[in-house]
Amino acid sequence: MGSAGYDCVVVGSGPGGAGVARELARAGARVLLVERGRADPPSGRARQALRELFVPGRSLFRSGSVLVLRGVTLGGSSMYYFGSAWEPPLDVLRAHGLDLGSDVDALRTELAPAALPRELMGPRATRLLDSARALGLDWQPVPKFVDQHRLRRDGLGAFGAARWTAREFVDDAIGAGARVVTGARAERVIVRSGMACGVELRIGGRTVAVDAGRVVLAAGGLGTPVILRASGIARAGRDFFYDPVLAVSGSVDGLDAGPEPAMLAACDRLAEDGYVLTDLCRPRWLHSALTVAAGRPDRVAAYRSTLTVMVKARDVLSGRLTGRGGVDKPLTGADRSVLGRGEARARDVLRHAGARSVFAAGHVAVHPGGTAKVGDVVDTDLQTEIRGLYVCDASVIPVAWGLPPTFTVMALARRLGRHLVGVPAHPAAARG
Numbered sequence: 249m250g251s252a253g254y255d256c257v258v259v260g261s262g263p264g265g266a267g268v269a270r271e272l273a274r275a276g277a278r279v280l281l282v283e284r285g286r287a288d289p290p291s292g293r294a295r296q297a298l299r300e301l302f303v304p305g306r307s308l309f310r311s312g313s314v315l316v317l318r319g320v321t322l323g324g325s326s327m328y329y330f331g332s333a334w335e336p337p338l339d340v341l342r343a344h345g346l347d348l349g350s351d352v353d354a355l356r357t358e359l360a361p362a363a364l365p366r367e368l369m370g371p372r373a374t375r376l377l378d379s380a381r382a383l384g385l386d387w388q389p390v391p392k393f394v395d396q397h398r399l400r401r402d403g404l405g406a407f408g409a410a411r412w413t414a415r416e417f418v419d420d421a422i423g424a425g426a427r428v429v430t431g432a433r434a435e436r437v438i439v440r441s442g443m444a445c446g447v448e449l450r451i452g453g454r455t456v457a458v459d460a461g462r463v464v465l466a467a468g469g470l471g472t473p474v475i476l477r478a479s480g481i482a483r484a485g486r487d488f489f490y491d492p493v494l495a496v497s498g499s500v501d502g503l504d505a506g507p508e509p510a511m512l513a514a515c516d517r518l519a520e521d522g523y524v525l526t527d528l529c530r531p532r533w534l535h536s537a538l539t540v541a542a543g544r545p546d547r548v549a550a551y552r553s554t555l556t557v558m559v560k561a562r563d564v565l566s567g568r569l570t571g572r573g574g575v576d577k578p579l580t581g582a583d584r585s586v587l588g589r590g591e592a593r594a595r596d597v598l599r600h601a602g603a604r605s606v607f608a609a610g611h612v613a614v615h616p617g618g619t620a621k622v623g624d625v626v627d628t629d630l631q632t633e634i635r636g637l638y639v640c641d642a643s644v645i646p647v648a649w650g651l652p653p654t655f656t657v658m659a660l661a662r663r664l665g666r667h668l669v670g671v672p673a674h675p676a677a678a679r680g
């Protein structure tokens with residue numbers, strides 16, 4: 249691998265990395281896509297989730313009361329996401345020099361995200377929607393990257409398999425000639441004369457150098473800044489967001505519901521109050537674990553009658569990644585007060601839906617980003633101060649966020665791919 253040389257090495261196979269790799273491979277570039285995790289097919293089983301999403305120091309990090317999670321597997325966190333296709337805030341991004349309009353349109357045409365019709369929503373989601381609307385809240389269906397024909401055929405329990413994930417773009421990239429290596433951790437970018445010319449990988453206890461004309465880091469909001477720092481860009485990994493979440497649950501007599509998709513409808517109070525409220529349903533094993541952790545073992549058996557509202561906050565840009573890539577970002581007072589206001593509203597919705605024994609479970613965060621912001625660590629072409637070194641994942645988001653970021657990251661990837669196709673790699677860097 250070291251001697252082959254690539255036009256581009258892309259590190260990380262989530263929506264950002266898979267998207268760039270696909271664009272470049274389709275344009276005829278020699279692309280290597282490097283992924284730290286494995287390529288096990290998704291099984292939906294707890295054991296796999298524990299291995300890919302809940303390993304301390306690898307995919308799970310704790311800061312104060314907050315557990316921060318990321319998927320370490322081929323496809324990244326998209327293998328565990330809820331499939332919500334939240335529209336990118338185009339005006340906000342344009343104000344930072346990122347015009348994503350045509351890329352968002354193209355992805356919308358290709359993937360046709362759409363809200364599920366009422367008959368495809370689960371009983372928990374519809375109950376909450378009706379309750380919230382009766383209280384006068386603007387609770388609207390959320391567009392999903394999901395194949396509704398498949399969902400209709402196979403049932404709500406098959407939501408995971410009917411969702412778009414970044415593995416589809418990985419497959420497209422492979423089909424267009426890209427090479428993929430899994431179980432390989434990028435440690436640093438090789439830089440000569442101020443230009444990126446490859447990456448150093450750890451594979452099975454060995455260090456391997458790969459030559460490339462350019463490098464795109466897409467290792468996610470927590471992974472990319474670690475590599476940037478090891479490559480000489482020390483200021484990455486500061487003042488970031490993670491969109492903390494609080495789950496507020498109660499039991500409803502007469503409700504008898506199995507697993508169903510999450511975040512099917514939501515109330516967007518970001519502009520007024522800094523949070524989004526939405527329905528949440530977790531697999532039974534996770535419900536049990538989190539309910540015990542919240543000090544309510546008495547509610548574990550109530551899985552089928554449990555209704556949960558998720559409060560997702562837009563947190564203040566703060567904190568830092570530690571030297572070893574851990575998360576040092578406890579909630580600020582402002583974050584707690586946003587979550588507290590959201591919790592009060594969530595309790596209203598639950599009570600109106602007939603829920604009793606209402607309780608809140610601990611803080612979780614699954615949208616780390618803003619660790620290599622546009623206008624700070626990268627320019628509007630997503631290039632760092634090291635020529636030929638780009639970043640393309642949730643790290644580059646320049647503002648406090650609070651939104652599901654996948655659609656935005658996919659659009660950034662498409663835009664970067666188009667840009668790179670038009671810019672020849674520096675020949676000196678390509679030679680190594």
Ligand SMILES: Cc1cc2nc3c(=O)[nH]c(=O)nc-3n(C[C@H](O)[C@H](O)[C@H](O)COP(=O)(O)OP(=O)(O)OC[C@H]3O[C@@H](n4cnc5c(N)ncnc54)[C@H](O)[C@@H]3O)c2cc1C
Binds near residue numbers: 325
């Ligand atoms: C439970 C859950 C639900 C979610 N729901 C939604 C939702 O409904 N809608 C939405 O928009 N978003 C959702 N998200 C968030 C969404 O999944 C992420 O924002 C998105 O995947 C970010 O894409 P990314 O490319 O920036 O990073 P990631 O998807 O995190 O991909 C980064 C990849 O890089 C790899 N990597 C890391 N370090 C290295 C290294 N050193 N070398 C090689 N590879 C490395 C990782 O293993 C990973 O595969 C959810 C996330 C979770 C966990």
